[in-house]
Amino acid sequence: MFSRIEENPAEALVTFLFEGRPITARAGDSVAAALLLAGVATTRTSPVSGAPRAAYCMMGSCFECLMVIDGAADRQACLTPVADGMVVSRQLPLSGGGS
């Protein structure tokens, strides 16, 4: 599990909703990093077997971090910066992902 190396009280924080649960992150974190720090293990399931998947590359290559963000499916959580009030959920076979 990831944690911050040092907390900086001067840092701007944002709060977003992950499946109904408020999560506070540092402004500048990607959604994928913020979720890793909050201990959320999976971002989506495999449409083939249903197996859980998680962010793998954190640089936009693997597409394992596809999530539903503010109502839009297939968003790459590792490329999306967190924002106040953002609504995030895991991408499951019925969330309308094109994958």
Next chain:
Amino acid sequence: MSRAVDLAVIGAGPAGLAAAIEARRIGLSVLLIDEQPGVGGQIYRATDTSPVSGSGILGAEYRRGGELALSFRASGARHMAGSTLVDITADGWIGFEGPDGVEFVEAAQIILASGAVERPFPVPGWTLPGVMTVGAAQTVLKASGAAPQDDAVLVGSGPLLYLYAVQLLRSGRRPQAIVDTAPRLPALRALRHFPRALAAPLYLAKGLRLLNEIRKSGTAHHRGATGIRIEGADAAESIVFQASGRRHSLNTSLVLLHQGVVPNIQITQALRCRHRWDDAQLCWVPETDEWAQTSRPGLRVAGDGAGIAGALAAEYRGRIAAIGAALALDRIVEPDAEERARPLRRLLKTELAARPLLDALYRPADDLRVPSEPDTIVCRCEEVTLGDISRAVTMGCPGPNQLKAFVRAGMGPCQGRMCALTVTETIASLRGRHPGEIGSYRLRPPFKPTTLGALAAMKLPDAPEIDRAGNTGTVELAEQS
């Protein structure tokens, strides 16, 4: 925004930044497009915003990113951040999806600086949550100032793996263990490159310093590990491997994999540029001339995307590509171009001289590039295993493109980014051919899956070619869903 520029640069790592800066010095108008919110690429990721940039954790080399970012901002080049390249049309229109939807600009010259990606690491269990790449963990360190608690196991080989281990130690963290997969023999074989490797002693000394720091920390370091397997039901729970003649099993919730980096050729492949298989770096490399020009006129490749050579070489190659672009546009005369390029070529030669040695030293093990267990997933998106590929080849499947039809390999959202190399090398090994004969997936725009909504809403210029680009994208989407 103005719809025409002299030069579009794709990618804001060292090559892209250096190219933009050099082109501006010569007087070209420059637009730099990049996916990330800030410049720096992967190597200097979050150089402007990193919470740990001042702490010494990331090391002195990381500071070079800040200097480049500063010159870039002063250069007058425009920067489209958070923008993903979607298409490059035959007549030089570039489509990208940014904060305002899909847009097109017309560029007289294009420099691709899309860098490197980590080589696939296909071992049983690598799709489990709790498994990510070392590069991914390092991105979290740079961009968010965060690191794993003490149970992480680092698996693989290559300079980045050692560097990250040391960065963890400097952060006051420590990996549970390093499971080193570097075969022990190549170290000796590598030495025959030594006399040619002018800059190599520097890189070797750096590597030794890192290894020394790891040894002094007392971190468990299992060398010559084979038979890697990650186990767990819904997430990683343990890793098993063979080392020093016995079987090991470590409990862990976080496995970090790495076995070097390879050029990111997603775009040059989709644009049908000519590539060759590099036997030393075990990957595809786009063919380029002395001005970084690919087989497609007006399209240049600079940086690690043109063959792995590191961050310093990337800067030199970015600048040489920019001079080449100016030359092609008649904005500089040939003698001046040569004079500008000469010192850069000299510096580049020194950097490149170190490569054969480093390539041999850090060459990833054969059985970690071509998996041996039939249940190992090769294509993560479509869950295609080695067993599936072997069966397809037995049934007569000759290469990667036919494999798509046989088992859907490479047809998922990552468009083959995570499996293309493994597929090429696996088919080559099964058929007893050279990877260069086997080829790779044929790709098409859009370079990344985009949404139908974004395509429908995109701002089209009036040129009919662009309409074609939009249609191409829609067709690809239909095939993927």
